[in-house]
Amino acid sequence: MRHYVVALPVVFQRAVKKLIPAERYFDDPIATLAYGTDASFYRLLPKLVLRVESEAEVVALLQLANKYNVAITFRAAGTSLSGQAVTDSVLLVLGENWQQREVRGLGEQIRLQPGVIGAAANSVLSKFQRKIGPDPASINSCKIGGIVANNASGMCCGTAQNSFNTLAAMRLVLFDGTVLDTEDSDSVAAFRQSHASLLADLALLAGQTRQDEQLCTKIRHKYRLKNTTGFSLNALTEFTDPIDILTHLMVGSEGCLGFISAVTYNTVPEYPHRASGLLVFPSVASCCQAVAVLKPLPVSAVELLDRRSLRSVEHKAAMPAWIKQVSDNACALLIESTAATDQALQRQLTALRAVVAGFTLEQQVDFSTDPGVYNQLWAIRKGTFPAVGAVRQTGTTVIIEDITFPLLQLADGVARLQQLFAKYEYNEAIIFGHALEGNLHFVFTQGFDDPAEVARYDNFMQDVAHLVAVEFGGSLKAEHGTGRNMAPFVELEWGSDAYQLMWRIKKLLDPKHILNPDVVLSHNPQLHLQNLKPLPATDPLVDKCIECGFCEPVCPSRNLTLTPRQRIVTQREISRLRQTGNDAKRLKALTKSYQYAGNDTCAACGMCSTACPVGINTGDLTRKLRAQNNRRWQGLAAFIARHFGAASTMARFGLRAGQRLVKVLPGWHSAMPGANHTKVTPAESSLTPVIYLASCSSRVMAPQANSQDSRSLMQVCTDLLAKAGYQLIIAEDLANQCCGMPFQSKGQFAAAKLKQHQLEQWLLEVSNVGEIPIFSDSSPCSLTLSGKLDPRLNIIDSVDFLYDQVLPKLVLNKQSGPVALHIPCSASQLGQTRKLQQLLGACTDEMVIPEGISCCGFAGDKGFVLPELNAAALSGLAAQVSKCSRGGSTSRTCEIGLSRHSGIEYQHIVYLLDRCSMAATIKI
Structure with a gap:
């Protein structure tokens, strides 16, 4: 039942437009569609999307929503799987200004704003060998606001380390715009006075709950399991101070009780020593029996994979061959143990091996500390969900459900679940999960374009709900949150008394029912079948x-x-x-x-x-x-491809003119390159020859006008490689060569293929059919050519050549002061991140790698024609490199934008290597 208005009042919209700038106010068809989608299988089109950048804006918007009865939904990353982050009213999306984090002490605590990505929080804590407790599978993309609001957990988190149990403090905003910061004594005191009635009501609810022994028993049982169904009723039984009750009710509330503006976590250890092993049991029963035995032992993760899970990845590259041979009833456990020291880890592994020896196994990969081994094992586990998604029929969606059985009933629960798969003919369904907690995920594909399919899904879910919640007393949502998916089943799981208690909490904290309505609690029994997303x-x-x-x-x-x-x-x-x-x-x-x-x-x-x-x-x-x-431009693209040398000459002319007219040309800035007309001084002919495949940007562009080193990239590469004993050969007709990327990026595939064919023939000739290695100085060109040319050609990207061939032959004198490193998207995709870091690390002890910048957005020529893309991608760069004197990269065009938006000059990493090795000698 709706308590909020369906249409947005004009007076509300006018007030919002005065508050939120036009560039963050979206009501057009494409924005509302784009933001009307989260990771679930539901879609609602919001009438208005607002990108909020401050708590003050949230406060004002909540006050307006409360005044005009307008429903509000909060959204962080939109990775929610149960429909928590979609709405048909107003959607508040976190902008980029919610990134603050503060580490306390030696990492024992960390205070985080809701826009911080989970993995970024752990990155800050890593030097202290600490991490936040929750470890959801989406940690590289989900944000703290969503992690707390859903009480998300993960493979190692269990119940002890989730947000509820590691929460130290919270800053929150209630429906009426009131702010409470539990780390600020003045804020707490003011809140106790201004909201005395609310706190009294919460205290009364808690007292009544604790006096109801039957209800208390149920709550204790539910939270011994992993459970995110409904509101966190354990807040009423575990705390007596209504402030503590309020903040813990916010955990897992899915935006239905208020806005979480910041949280402080008590962190947990991130042990540096780890080992993993894989045990394959002949049956689900014996596998689950082993889980119960492993529960008290020193294991950080025990992941169950049924036979179908193993089958879904058995054809993947690098998977053990024996996976295909295990029996149809087999069930596996992937076990990880971690410790602070290697000695402690070895003692733990001895204990684990002794227990494992008591079980009959079909296959076993013994516990290993070798990253090559345990990463392969975890690839099996992590590959299961996407494997189902990759083979599904077009038009169907992938549904991942999330349940908990009491641990001692896990085997029976798995067997019964498999019977339901058979009954409803979900023959592709797989089961995997966090076995130590009895938490299972099951994945299946489902179409919603046929009423019969919707009915099949409904009947299946009704049976699952009854099986898990009623027969086994388990949880219908262990870690994914209730959402729209399970809102109709909350009362079935919890019973009438607990359900009504949740509604009382909702009424206290959201009296007008405007905060994410129909999520967590709903009077609509068909909610889970409505607003299904078409694919x-x-x-x-x-x-x-x-x-x-x-x-x-x-x-x-x-x-x-x-x-x-x-x-x-x-x-x-x-x-x-x-x-x-x-x-x-x-x-x-x-x-x-x-x-x-x-x-x-x-x-x-x-x-x-x-x-x-x-x-x-x-x-x-x-x-x-x-x-x-762009079909109409095919002729022009072909003409430029055939006359590429002339086009390059015109580009140089344009750069030279631009530098002369810098004061009057719009869009021209100090980071723009000059025209490269320099003649490269060759190295000694007695050195080992290497063909120089200089990119067109290297050939055309010189450094910027005020560069710290005005030599061309081609000259610096020649000078540096000579120190390591290599002669870069600039072969005749280099000016006409191109990897094809400028054409390919614009969809001019014929022209790109033409240039790649010409390049291939030229390289075969000048390298003596691959006898002489080829040095490519630009990561984007190297990536474009990867796997495209004659395999006899030995094309080596500059990063690989510098790391493998040059660095070992140099003595480097490290420079003082921090240096920024940008890892181009092309270098990242070439797998060169570690090598780039080590190359820069050889030149400085103070390396700065800005967070949140995976691609600079210059994208070839887009930095010139659509500079706003480059500016948006690098909006957080300057603050992160403010203490650096210079920056390194491996793409000339990227360096233009990086220099412009950072305030420091970025150049190819060879410049820094050459500078640090100028007085060096070749190692004998």
Whole structure:
């Protein structure tokens, strides 16, 4: 039942427009569609999306919402799996200004704003060998606000280390805009006075609850399990101070009781020594029996994988061959043990091996401290969910459910669950999970475009709910939050008394029912079957997308226009509208808006593929769309490709003119490169020859006008490699060569293929059919050519050549002062992150790698023609490198934008290596 207004009052919208700048106020079709999608299988289109950047804005918006009865939903990363972050009213999305973090002491505590990504918090704590307790699988993309609001846990977290049990303090905003900071004694005192009635009511609820022994027994039982169904009723039984009760009720409240503005965690140890092993049991029963035995032993994670889970990844590269041979009833445990010292770890492993010896096993990978071994084992576990997503039928979605059985009944629970799979013919369903807590995830595919399929899903979920909540007394949501998915089943799990208690809490803290209505608690028994997200086919390049949002933190356009997930969402809706022929006006609006928001401002850098569970590169889709849109330019592209040397000469002319007219040319800035007209001084001919594949940017662009080192990149590479005994050979006709990337990025595939073919023939000739190695000085070019040319050609990227061939032959004198390192998206995808760090580490002891910048957004020429993309991608750069004197990278165009937006000069890392080794001698 709705208590809030359906249409947004005009007076509310006017007030909001005065509060929120136009660039953060979205009510257009493409933005509301893009933000109407989270990682769940639900979709609601918000009437208004607001990107909020301060607590003051949240306070004012809540006051307006309260005044005009407008429903508000909060959203952090949108990785929620149960529909917590979608709404048909007003959606408040965290902007980039919620990143503050403060480490206390030696990492024993950390205070975090809700926009901090979980992995970033752990990165700050890593030097103290500490971490936050929650460790959800989405930790590289989910944010603290969502982690706390859902009481998310994970593989190692259990119940002892979740947000509820590691919470030290909280800053929160109530429905009426009141702010409470429990670390501020003045704030607490003022709140006790201003909200004395609320605190008294909470204390009364807690007292009544503790007096109800039957209810208390149920609450204690539910929270011995992993449980996020409903509100955190254990706040009423574990605390007596109503301030503590309030803050712990906020944990797991999913935005239904208030806004979490900051949290302080008590952190937990992150032990440096680890070992993992895999045990395959002949049956689920024996596997679960082993779990009960392992429970009191020194294990940090015990992950259960049923036979179907193993089968889903058995064909993956690097998987053990024996996985295919295990029996149909087999069930595996992936076990990890960690310790502060190697000696302690070995003692733990001795104890574990003694216990394991008492079980009959089909297969076993003994406990290993070798990263190559345990990373392969964890690849099995982490690959199961995406493996199901990758093979699902187009148009269906992947559903991952999240339940808990009491540990002693785990085997029976798994068996009964498998019977339900068979009954409803979910033959692809797999089971895996955190066995120590009896917490299982089951994954299956489901279509919602057929009423019969919706009915099948409903009947299945009704049976699952009865099985877990009633027959086994378990939890229907262990760690994913209640959401819209389980809201209709909260009373079934908890019973009438506990359910009514939750409604009393809701009424106290949200009397107008405007905070994320229908999430956690709902009077609608069909809620889980409504607003189901369509997933129509749009393009084979992206049809396997499960809309999880893991790609978003690495996307350079995420703060400007759309993310990869949102691009796919929009393309799916465009495809649906075209297929159905419905709503031509909406189709036109989406198509028109997508040109800039989806196509033009996509860097097509491919970083999304590195974070995607199923490896989707949304840039491939962008290039394909550009190819369709840019057919009229094919002739021009072919002409430029055939006359590339002349085009390069014109580019030099333009750069030279720009430097002369710098004061009058709009968009020209001090970081713009000069024109490279320098002649490279060759090294001695007695040195080992290496063909120099200089990128077109290296050949055309000189350093910026006020550069610390005005030599061209080609000259510096020649000088440095000579010190290591190599002669870079600049072969005739280099000026006409190109890797094809400038054409490929614009969808001009024919021209790109032409240039790559020409380059291949030229390299075969000048390298004597691959006899002489080839040095590529630009990471983007190296990535573009990877796997494209004749395998006889030995093309070595500069990072690999410098690390493997040059660095061992140099003596380096480290420079003082911090130096910034930008790892280009191309270098990251080439797997060169570690080498780049070690190259810079050889030159300085103070390396700064800015957080949150996976791609600079310069994207070839977009830094020139769409500078706002580069500016948005690097918006947080300057503050992070303010103490640095210079920066290093491996892409000339990236360095232009990096220099402009950082205030320091970025140059290829060879400049720093050459500077530090100027007085060095070759090691004999």
